Amino acid sequence: MCRPLLIALSAALTLGVLAAPPALAQEDTGPLRIEITEGVVEPMPIAVAPFFDAGGGAAMVAQVQQVLTDDLTGTGLFRTIANEAQIAPPDSFEAPIAYEDWRAVNAEALVTGAVSVTGDVVTVRFRLYDVFSGQPLGDGMQFDAPVDGWRRAAHKAADQVYSRLTGEAPYFDSRVVFVNETGPKDARLKRIGIMDFDGENQKWLTDDATLVLSPKLSRDGKRLLYTSYETGFPRVMALDIDTMAEVEVPTDPQTMTFGPRFSPDGRWIIFSREQNGNTDIWQMDPSSGAARPLIQGPFIDTAPSYSPDGTRIVFESDRSGSPQLYVVSADGTGEPLRISFGQGRYGAPAWSPIGDLIAFTRQDGDKFHIGVFGPDGAEEKTLTESFLDEGPTWAPNGRVVMFTRQTPGGDGVARLHSVDVTGRNMRPVTIEGAASDPDWGPLLP
Template identity: 50%
Template sequence: MALDMTLPAPRRISNSLKRWRLRAVALVAAAIGAVGLAAPAQALVQIDITQGQVEPLPIALPSFGSTGGEADLARQMTEVIANDLKRSGLFRPLDPASYVDQTLDAAAVPNFQNWRAIDAQALVAGTLTREPDGRLKAEFRLWDVFAAEQMIGQQYYTQPDNWRRLAHIIADAIYERLTGEKGYFDTRVVFVSETGPKNDRTKRLAIMDQDGANVRYLTRGDDLVLTPRFSPSSQDVTYMSYSGGVPSVYLLNIETGEREVLGNFPGMTFAPRFSPDGRSVVMSLQQEGNANIYAMDLGSRRTTRLTNSASIDTSPSFSPDGRQIVFESDRGGAQQLYVMGADGSNPQRISFGNGRYSTPVWSPRGDLIAFTKQSGGRFSIGVMKPDGSGERILTEGYHNEGPTWAPNGRVLMFFRETQGAQGGPSLYTVDITGRNEMRVTTDTFSSDPAWSPLLD
């Protein structure tokens, strides 16, 4: 069940509290009224993410209280919420050992002085209980510690096996209330799982929660799979597979497992990327020694050629409004980034730094383009504005590649290859400041990540 709801505004809440969509399957939520208390006249805490550098907000998350023997599950839920917020780079969960109050009742007013003493600016109090019908009920309140005011309060009901997703949704609600923007924790990532020796890897398509949990395999590993891409409008994925040595492009529905062939493309150089409305894909096909970019309408399967040059044009990616496409090309003598109209008109070079640029991906916000840059034997992940200005390197290493955006455009995931016979790729995230890089732990080598849109 998915509900649209507007949360009632607590007293003196800022205008940044926006309408938000509750995203959960078989999950029900209700707003909790503000607890009455006398509040000092101070502005509510809020993170201004329009700044170039954001100091992480100190936030306290004592373990959710519990009844009915749910203490372990309550602790795990709290850990998932804290880890989600920490990975964003905007929050600094405080060490639980510093807490004066180790447990809080979600229905009671906290002793704010105890939390001010450890410099907590925001506080989350929650309770997890099991209902007579077997469902879990989770309720939480987000408090501004220095203003001594409730910022948001919610309660949710869900089946026990859905607890991790419930934790992600709570983290999204906290993130949105404190930043004014949508969260991205209730999402998934499709990637290529790699096993076996380095010179003979088995590559399977897999999917996981954005934090690396709940890995599920989508292909058996009989055929090589490469470069999966999520649709921005549904839970569909395109990917390349070499069956019988012939590269084919498949469209896979994650929920139903239904798979269909988009086409066999012997000259394909990169898997297709979807248009913002999910109705078409753009791809690069190689013919007679050069590669050009084509668009395919998914309804009619009709292809339209967008570039016509003697160079190699590849790795196309739509802008979020669907009006432009960024791609890489060696038409200037080396791999550089170009932007053109969605119909192939007026291509303009936007990258002019030293080195070679590749794998451009337009941010869902439209304000940045992520890329891979190779220079001096190192691979970097960076961002630039759509006109090429403001280039910034976020991270570099022996071999970094394949950036993909979180749906709110503030975090990137990529893969990093390690050297040596036993080396292989692993997944990492980095925020757009470049200050918060974290590894996403998986049981196998992992590459080619693609971030999903928010779940319904």
């Protein structure tokens, strides 16, 4: 259903012509760089000059530029300078940059771009300039994509701008699986969808005839695990995203299984398994169906999440009397170490794909929060607060978290929101309809 996209990464543009080497300026100012820390309050002003039609691209120029601009401003780290304020936009993609005119409008960085369409292929090119040092920030780049995949080419270009200005890994060209919700609160209909990270290009992976919960992607984004009530009882199911083929996950029909995740290498599935009222965490080899208990005991153990290197698992357990988070080695040996000691109850942990943080849901009184702390529970930070926030999932670069926010009452609605790790930039994900249980997939190749 989702065609593979060929993206040609090429730094083929002759930037040497444009870039006089201003070695002194570089020494004086250092490379232009915005840090994602709590100190970033004012977004960096950047200019995106009107993109050029480089042949056949007239119909697409504006929308490519819009997607790139939305990606960058959506981070909360940048604000763009309006076209009207721009003194002297270049005449062409190859024209020299009048840095002083951009300094005059306080642009710290400048993005130029060009779009062309040849047959079924759209080509997006961009260049990035450090206005104050008066030099390009790296080579320009060109991305080729099928015409109907133009958004991905725009995301790829925006990713490069973001990455060069922040030093962080890119994340815009990625997809999110989620649960679409319709119907009344006491009889919700749910189906699993997949969309671009910005809510575009929604497609449905299941219909709403069967209650489905908590979809989770494999690290390569090609396989999906979820919980389905197709048999009347919650059961772990798997789906091949490209072929849409359902893959049987062999589980004991006398038990309930739910909340599955793939290990980072894709070899294992860990999931919650209930028997006689007690829920433990089990591990399964999906190729053979062989399964074994990993974390056991007469308490609720659920919601496991692997560390990105696959050596440890963080999970939710009420073994201390209330739900808290614990870390244990991925083979289940050794005593689980409790890492949550703040006010309230902790759950639904998600280990960041870069390993430095664990995101979680924290309930304190009648408020819910999304928070993060280190894998040892240190340096806890609360990012959000509402009647009901839950189920964080990480952007592939580990700097942004997406989660579900449910409003109270009988007509309460679930919506997806994202927040960066500073907690300063929270915003709704713009999609039609109610949605919950997001799981953010990998950066696409």
